[in-house]
Amino acid sequence: MTTLTKPVGIVGASRRSARFAAGGVRGLLVVGLGLFILAPLLMLVLWAFAADWFYPSAFPSAWTISWWSTVLGGNHLSSTVLWSFIFAPTVTIVSAIICMPAAYAFARKDFPGKRLMMMAIFATNAFPKMGLYIAMASLFYSLNLMGTFVGVVIIQLLNTLVTMTWIPAAAFASVPVSLEEAARDVGAGPIRTFFRVTFPVARPGIIVALILAFLASLDEAQGTFLVGVPKYVTMPVQMYSLVSGYPGPATAVFAILLTVPSLVLLVLVRKHVFSSSLAQGYRLR
């Protein structure tokens, strides 16, 4: 990583050069942070095209695209992509159906045990996942859910509960109550009020939650591996077996393929999440 040292001679320098130095430090921080995020991705790309790469050389000594044809040509890819893109939307939708009403209730209603329930949902993320999965596996065996589609959906839902409840709850809570009252005041019923006022105003937060849930499902490997194998093999589960069965570059190719959906999603929803006209609207209280 980059080391940050203060430029020599800053003591006693004019205020202008001090400000210049401060700007320099800030620039270095930005570059450092950028490297921290991007360097592993760059390594991944390099690996995906490397024919030979041995320590201590900084770059691969020979290049190839044969790993791509290995991965893309193999029979393991197409079915895993299919399953990934069946499970991810299913889990996202089911999660939304379960969590959205809860999120609205957390944001707007006062009921006994509210805090306890919010903490309980949070707790699903507080324990080591594998321990939770093992405990659930025994339950799944007795319910005949092992190796079933429903079983995989349930195990993946666990990863989405927190984001799908807490983020929309915060989004709903940030919608001023007076906006809903104003809708009721002009004659709108509760359903029209929710779908025409509350939901649209909370939408950016809800879209973020949907994306996070989708990606969480897409990246989930441990639980799916435990419950779904051998019938339901998703991309990350496949990657696990690739790591043990193939050389590094094949895994790198697969990892890059896994990041594609996330990037595409981000580009697609950028407009909705960061739209400035909406952001301006929120300055109204």
Add this chain to the structure above:
Amino acid sequence: MTIQPAASLDVPHVSAPEPALALRSVNKILGGKTVVEALDLDVAAGELVCILGPSGCGKTTTLRMVAGFLEPDAGRIFINGRDVTELGAQHRPTAMVFQNYALWPHMTVLRNVTFGLRARGMSKAEANERADEALRLVGLAEKAGRMPGNLSGGEQQRVALARALVLEPTLLLMDEPLSNLDAQLRLRVREELVELQRRTGVTMLLVTHDQDEALSIADRVAVMNEGRFDQVDPPEVVYRDPATAFVAGFVGRVNVMEGTVEAGTLHFLGAPFRALEVECSNGGVEVSVRPEEVFLSGDPDTGNVVGEVVRRLSRGHFTEVVVDTPLGTVRSYVPADGRERSDRVGVSFGRMLLYQSGRLVGATTGTQPTVRTGKLPESAGSVAPGVSSSTRKPSSAQ
């Protein structure tokens, strides 16, 4: 800014036999505390009534009960004679302008205004036409396509007004409608509101903590204190004959002096001051005098009492003079061009309001200010409760 009249909204003022709004012993308890107690109020059709009170007095709670956002714990609410106590907000013929306007940020101005009409099942074309009319009424027709976030505070306020007016409500409710506007704009919008109310003939119930606002626009002012109406009267009456000591202190300013009544005579500091002809039991009495009813004379011997001038504060068209007297510190408003510069002055009192246990028991009629010349007789005032020979227009203290 101009407000164009819209023909279809131009309803002539007709006084209905039934009051537009009637509250009957309304009670509300919030968080174990009685916020509103035994409230009675009648608002006639076409009338503009202001509920005036300090923050926390229950005025917003009252408005929210009328709008249907809160249900009273006891009592009934009638709109045009119909009992609406149990009716939800969406079924009441009221429309509200919220303190923060509560415009929907994701809809254009036009859609904000048509939303209510559409919710009531009106066709899109007709709703747009009506909304256009309402926006023209508030002078915002050319901003119909804008988003609320791109409008100024005053424009947002007018959109909220158009959104309420377009529904042609039986009763227009306004919660501190001017408090989010800056001082200059507030004065202008205030006049526009009165103009609009006169033009549309809509019945209005407005909540405010600003006495200046209430006095200048209301047909009647309901002064609220700790969940009760202390007085419901036209502004002039509220100012001239405040029914309680609280109203006297809250609406305009008063000088409060402690006196006693003995055998029909008001005593200050044990000495007889003025003969009273009012039903007033013997004992302590709180005497309130408006600063404009305190007259100063350069000759210390001419007034009722002698005072030392502590401060002179220029208030523009008049000067506020703070005077130390044996009866306590007294404030007097004198004309700005007053040549009075001496430090020792004669202080005489005009119209005095007498309160016993907080209630108005009587008022002395206003004496003519003979400040600069003659000496005031010791017992100048006769007393008539609720009636005054003074025709002086009340001027606001702020």
